Amino acid sequence: MPGKAKRQAPNAFYAQSGGVTAVINATACGVIETARKHNNRIGKVLAGRNGIIGALSEELIDTSRESTAAIAGLRSTPGGAFGSCRYKLKSLAENEREYRRLVEVFRAHDIGYFFYNGGGDSQDTAYKVSQLSRSMGYPITCVGIPKTVDNDLPFTDCCPGFGSVAKYVAVSTREAALDVASMCETSTKVFILEVMGRHAGWIAAASCLAQEQPGDAPHVILLPEVDFDKARFLVKVQATVERVGYCVVVVSEGAHYADGTFVADAGSKDAFGHTQLGGVAPTLANMVKDELGYKFHWAVADYLQRAARHLASATDVKQAYALGKEAVELALAGHNAVMPTIVRTNDSPYRWKMGSVSLSRVANVERKMPKSYISKDGFGITAKGKRYLAPLIRGEDYPGYKNGMPQYVRLKNELVKKQLEPFSL
Amino acid sequence: MPGKAKRQAPNAFYAQSGGVTAVINATACGVIETARKHNNRIGKVLAGRNGIIGALSEELIDTSRESTAAIAGLRSTPGGAFGSCRYKLKSLAENEREYRRLVEVFRAHDIGYFFYNGGGDSQDTAYKVSQLSRSMGYPITCVGIPKTVDNDLPFTDCCPGFGSVAKYVAVSTREAALDVASMCETSTKVFILEVMGRHAGWIAAASCLAQEQPGDAPHVILLPEVDFDKARFLVKVQATVERVGYCVVVVSEGAHYADGTFVADAGSKDAFGHTQLGGVAPTLANMVKDELGYKFHWAVADYLQRAARHLASATDVKQAYALGKEAVELALAGHNAVMPTIVRTNDSPYRWKMGSVSLSRVANVERKMPKSYISKDGFGITAKGKRYLAPLIRGEDYPGYKNGMPQYVRLKNELVKKQLEPFSL
Numbered sequence: 032m033p034g035k036a037k038r039q040a041p042n043a044f045y046a047q048s049g050g051v052t053a054v055i056n057a058t059a060c061g062v063i064e065t066a067r068k069h070n071n072r073i074g075k076v077l078a079g080r081n082g083i084i085g086a087l088s089e090e091l092i093d094t095s096r097e098s099t100a101a102i103a104g105l106r107s108t109p110g111g112a113f114g115s116c117r118y119k120l121k122s123l124a125e126n127e128r129e130y131r132r133l134v135e136v137f138r139a140h141d142i143g144y145f146f147y148n149g150g151g152d153s154q155d156t157a158y159k160v161s162q163l164s165r166s167m168g169y170p171i172t173c174v175g176i177p178k179t180v181d182n183d184l185p186f187t188d189c190c191p192g193f194g195s196v197a198k199y200v201a202v203s204t205r206e207a208a209l210d211v212a213s214m215c216e217t218s219t220k221v222f223i224l225e226v227m228g229r230h231a232g233w234i235a236a237a238s239c240l241a242q243e244q245p246g247d248a249p250h251v252i253l254l255p256e257v258d259f260d261k262a263r264f265l266v267k268v269q270a271t272v273e274r275v276g277y278c279v280v281v282v283s284e285g286a287h288y289a290d291g292t293f294v295a296d297a298g299s300k301d302a303f304g305h306t307q308l309g310g311v312a313p314t315l316a317n318m319v320k321d322e323l324g325y326k327f328h329w330a331v332a333d334y335l336q337r338a339a340r341h342l343a344s345a346t347d348v349k350q351a352y353a354l355g356k357e358a359v360e361l362a363l364a365g366h367n368a369v370m371p372t373i374v375r376t377n378d379s380p381y382r383w384k385m386g387s388v389s390l391s392r393v394a395n396v397e398r399k400m401p402k403s404y405i406s407k408d409g410f411g412i413t414a415k416g417k418r419y420l421a422p423l424i425r426g427e428d429y430p431g432y433k434n435g436m437p438q439y440v441r442l443k444n445e446l447v448k449k450q451l452e453p454f455s456l
Numbered sequence: 457m458p459g460k461a462k463r464q465a466p467n468a469f470y471a472q473s474g475g476v477t478a479v480i481n482a483t484a485c486g487v488i489e490t491a492r493k494h495n496n497r498i499g500k501v502l503a504g505r506n507g508i509i510g511a512l513s514e515e516l517i518d519t520s521r522e523s524t525a526a527i528a529g530l531r532s533t534p535g536g537a538f539g540s541c542r543y544k545l546k547s548l549a550e551n552e553r554e555y556r557r558l559v560e561v562f563r564a565h566d567i568g569y570f571f572y573n574g575g576g577d578s579q580d581t582a583y584k585v586s587q588l589s590r591s592m593g594y595p596i597t598c599v600g601i602p603k604t605v606d607n608d609l610p611f612t613d614c615c616p617g618f619g620s621v622a623k624y625v626a627v628s629t630r631e632a633a634l635d636v637a638s639m640c641e642t643s644t645k646v647f648i649l650e651v652m653g654r655h656a657g658w659i660a661a662a663s664c665l666a667q668e669q670p671g672d673a674p675h676v677i678l679l680p681e682v683d684f685d686k687a688r689f690l691v692k693v694q695a696t697v698e699r700v701g702y703c704v705v706v707v708s709e710g711a712h713y714a715d716g717t718f719v720a721d722a723g724s725k726d727a728f729g730h731t732q733l734g735g736v737a738p739t740l741a742n743m744v745k746d747e748l749g750y751k752f753h754w755a756v757a758d759y760l761q762r763a764a765r766h767l768a769s770a771t772d773v774k775q776a777y778a779l780g781k782e783a784v785e786l787a788l789a790g791h792n793a794v795m796p797t798i799v800r801t802n803d804s805p806y807r808w809k810m811g812s813v814s815l816s817r818v819a820n821v822e823r824k825m826p827k828s829y830i831s832k833d834g835f836g837i838t839a840k841g842k843r844y845l846a847p848l849i850r851g852e853d854y855p856g857y858k859n860g861m862p863q864y865v866r867l868k869n870e871l872v873k874k875q876l877e878p879f880s881l
Contacts, residue, residue: 051638053631081641110634116642198860206478206763209535209864213476216506217541222759240861312756313735331737333755334647338631342766344860424860435623435769435849436665439634 040072041143043359044086045094046079047178048149048156051111052192053340054351055178058148059112060105061355062176063094067102072363077140077447081114083147083156087129087456089136089449096445104440106352107430109340112442118456120156123163130163132454137164137171139450144172144362148355150179150190151395154370158390161368174358175370175390178351180337182233185396186388187372189423191354192337194347197237198424199339200226200281203332205241208248208279211328215277220325221268224249225312226332228283232256232400234336237420238281239412248279250410253315255285256400257409259294264315265322267410272325282311341437345426346381357385381422465497466568468784469511470519471504472603473574473581476536477617478765479776480603483573484537485530486780487601488519492527497788502565502872506539508572508581512554512881514561514874521870529865531777532855534765537867543881545581548588555588557879562589562596564875569597569787573780575604575615576820579795583815586793599783600795600815603776605762607658610821611813612797614848616779617762619772622662623849624764625651625706628757630666633673633704636753640702645750646693649674650737651757653708657681657825659761662845663706664837673704675835678740680710681825682834684719689740690747692835697750707736766862770851771806782810806847 045062047055059078066073078092079085085092092113094102105112120129137145145164147157154175161173177184182193204224211222228234232254241248250271253259271278286294295311312329319327350373357371370393374386404416412420430437470487472480484503491498503517504510510517517538519527530537545554562570570589572582579600586598602609607618629649636647653659657679666673675696678684696703711719720736737754744752775798782796795818799811829841837845855862 047638051635084641108634109631111638114641115638117639118642201860202766202862203760203764205861205864206534206765207759209533210476210759210763213472213536213540214542216509216539217543224760310738313738328758329756330758330760331754331756332760333753334632334635335628335649335755335757335760338635339628340631341627346860421859426860427854427857429852429854432852434846435626435771435851436630437627439630 040070040074042074042141043076043144043146044079044137044142045076045146046082046085046148047111047113047115048082048147048153049115049117050180050337051115052178052180052337053109053195053343054191054348055148056105056108056110056112057348057351058176058178058191058355060102061352062146062359063102065356065359069359069363073144074141077142078113080444080446082116082118083120084116084118084456086133086136087454089451089454091140091447092444093447097442101440101442106348107340107428108439109338113444119152120159123159130159131167133160134164134167134169135451138169140447142171146174146176146358148176148178150181151184151397154184154390155394158368158394161390172362172367173390174362174366175393176354176358177370177372180227180234181231183231183398184393185398186393188375188383189373191347191351193233194344194350194423195339195342196227196234196336197240197420198344199336199342200234200238200332201240201424202342204238204249204279204281207330208241211277211279218326219328220272221278221280221319221327223280223282223312223315223327223329224332225282225284225310225329226336228255229285230255230397232283235281235283236400236404236412236416237424239417240420240424246275249281250275250278251280252411253280253282253286254400254405255283255287256405258289259286261318265318268319269323280315282315284311286311340430340439343428344424345428346423348428350383353385361387378418378422381425465495465499467499467566468501468569468571469504469562469567470501470571471507471510471573472536472538472540473507473572473578474540474542475605475762476540477603477605477762478534478620478768479616479773480573481530481533481535481537482773482776483601483603483616483780485527486777487571487784488527490781490784494784494788498569499566502567503538505869505871507541507543508545509541509543509881511558511561512879514876514879516565516872517869518872522867526865526867531773532765532853533864534763538869544577545584548584555584556592558585559589559592559594560876563594565872567596571599571601571783573601573603575606576609576822579815580819583793583819586815597787597792598815599787599791600818601779601783602795602797605652605659606656608656608823609818610823611818613800613808614798616772616776618658619769619775619848620764620767621652621659621761622665622845623769624761624767625659625663625757626665626849627767629663629674629704629706632755633666636702636704643751644753645697646703646705646744646752648705648707648737648740648752648754649757650707650709650735650754651761653680654710655680655822657708660706660708661825661829661837661841662849664842665845665849671700674706675700675703676705677836678705678707678711679825679830680708680712681830683714684711686743690743693744694748705740707740709736711736765855765864768853769849770853771848773853775808778810786812803843803847806850
């Protein structure tokens with residue numbers, strides 16, 4: 032009886048973790064569509080409401096109640112459709128209680144697969160769950176799925192979410208530069224764009240893809256990998272304005288001085304003793320104004336950059352989906368405690384295939400930008416770096432529009448019935 | 457002889473003025489393509505390098521040296537292809553010298569048409585030129601062409617540039633709201649987006665087009681038309697977070713207190729006595745943090761919003777082009793000292809046609825947002841306001857892409873030979 036067979040297939044748990052991206056839902060789409068194709072082996076996909084917190088609090092979204100069209104719509108919807116969270120499970124030694132609760136919830140809902148979609152911390156959690164569940168006599172197949180705009184996971188050519196932010200930043204830099212170029216004769220001479228990246232400069236680096244010819248913006252890229260030197264920065268800005276007529280700066284939020292102080296924190300108290308809120312872009316703008324006297328404008332892209340599904344990289348969307356699909360296929364093939372990866376086989380034309388790596392190797396390893404990607408003066412990206420970055424922004428993948436607005440899907444997000452006592456977080 | 461006939465046709469002068477937009481080059485495209493079609497009556501289109509300054513300094517770009525493809529490419533290239541300027545000609549009484557110089561340059565280069573593409577000040581200049589040239593015995597046909605992201609010109613349904621910024625702001629608000637909604641359980645609860653609009657709130661108002669259902673972002677819109685009241689603002693934010701789980705605020709840079717102080721200027725000195733740079737978004741974020749304790753994020757779109765050709769409104773692009781075309785046709789039909797306008801004939805489906813208005817009526821009149829467009833509590837836009845705004849963002853008009861990047865045209869911008877003595881600005 033098909034009914035019986037379906038009831039016997041274990042359910043899968045899927046959760047989104049940490050900062051969301053323009054394509055994390057494309058991964059969810061890949062997971063759910065693939066699981067649905069294998070409904071003889073996977074029952075329902077239950078999604079954690081607000082990430083892993085949903086598992087701890089037994090708030091499990093029943094994705095089987097969503098239509099085929101709604102799930103397909105996830106592919107072009109930014110944000111985290113089931114909610115995400117910034118909640119790092121403590122170490123096993125410190126809080127085994129949380130891990131035991133996870134296993135309890137999985138047992139209560141017949142969950143045989145654990146898909147955790149996030150960055151380094153999440154891969155660590157997925158690894159720990161895989162270990163503990165085994166020791167607790169409730170084996171569950173755990174697969175981590177990479178996601179992070181920061182592009183800082185090891186063993187994968189890139190992380191889903193990064194390619195789309197990279198495209199947004201490169202396009203915005205090119206567009207804003209055309210604006211500044213038009214205005215520089217009598218008005219704005221320096222434009223500063225602040226982008227994400229607290230520890231690694233991948234996102235700021237991607238702005239280099241706006242360059243086609245000598246003199247093209249961005250003229251200065253400030254990375255966390257290079258200690259900020261105010262005097263050298265100002266010399267570079269001035270020289271650029273004198274040569275090109277204007278100067279476009281792209282800065283990582285994590286840009287810092289040699290002593291580790293963030294540029295954004297310098298001179299950080301206002302008259303009331305509050306920490307100044309400006310961020311690094313207005314701080315740099317102030318420097319330029321005070322020391323060089325140029326008129327400036329600055330922008331802080333913040334969430335706009337990582338939510339900009341309207342400008343997603345088709346390559347990124349494809350990879351995000353493929354990793355979700357591969358995660359399910361790895362699980363079905365009996366692989367446990369692994370993470371699917373993107374393996375680059377050629378730069379141009381870009382070719383990639385799926386790979387995988389053991390979660391034990393991924394956990395808590397941060398991938399920095401190689402020194403060979405940063406130009407000698409520290410203000411630009413080398414040809415080698417551009418070769419790496421260029422394919423990741425290729426292709427457009429527009430969402431559908433209605434009345435001039437992108438149509439993003441809204442799920443019903445109905446919870447399954449709770450079966451356990453409440454759990455205090 | 458066609459050669460002789462062509463030499464006899466007077467040239468046209470075209471200049472871009474003030475802040476540029478995503479579609480001001482579409483207007484240039486409309487002007488130049490239409491003039492080329494009438495090459496028996498218009499010689500060359502000479503564009504002012506950096507706006508009106510190009511006319512004063514006799515730096516005239518010979519657009520006849522640009523290929524058909526390059527001129528067509530202007531239609532999808534943001535910024536001002538010939539350079540713009542913030543340079544307001546003084547009144548005739550204060551500085552007749554500048555107006556006389558313009559006429560001198562026009563005479564030297566056989567310019568019979570003056571097309572000035574800008575906001576209120578530019579329309580005023582165009583009007584004065586038309587008056588003076590007549591009295592100086594050098595009649596020239598002067599046509600102003602509307603442009604301004606601020607949407608504050610009278611007599612036209614809207615201003616080219618506004619529709620595309622409106623679309624950018626509405627889409628960005630929707631996307632960022634999905635991000636915040638995903639994160640609000642454990643992280644960001646309040647997101648603040650700062651947009652342009654120093655005197656009028658049209659741009660911030662357009663964010664209302666992100667709303668589809670009750671509870672949708674933006675939850676609070678702060679306009680220069682409504683005096684900022686900190687206590688009421690905080691109550692509204694708190695109520696929204698409690699009801700929806702998060703709160704998205706869109707604020708005009710020109711938001712101000714009842715006494716006229718900009719919100720951005722409040723508490724404006726840092727420990728060194730510098731004016732605090734934050735802008736209004738970080739100032740509001742600070743308030744929310746201090747008084748309500750919510751975690752926040754904020755973004756400042758700045759030039760990104762008005763340069764975002766990648767997300768232009770097709771309606772806006774069409775209108776920008778049509779106004780350029782109409783300007784030339786008005787001139788050829790013998791109309792002088794006029795500005796073509798957009799006349800709305802129906803809301804939904806949106807229908808519009810060309811109109812025109814005398815420059816004498818346009819000059820220095822600023823169109824404010826009607827009170828009937830602002831909701832009773834001052835934090836939102838009424839159904840009537842939405843009916844006005846909705847059609848302006850309709851339709852997508854994507855630029856061509858290569859290697860993942862929009863392909864924007866670069867003109868040669870070759871100057872014609874100077875014939876006069878230098879002129880000091």
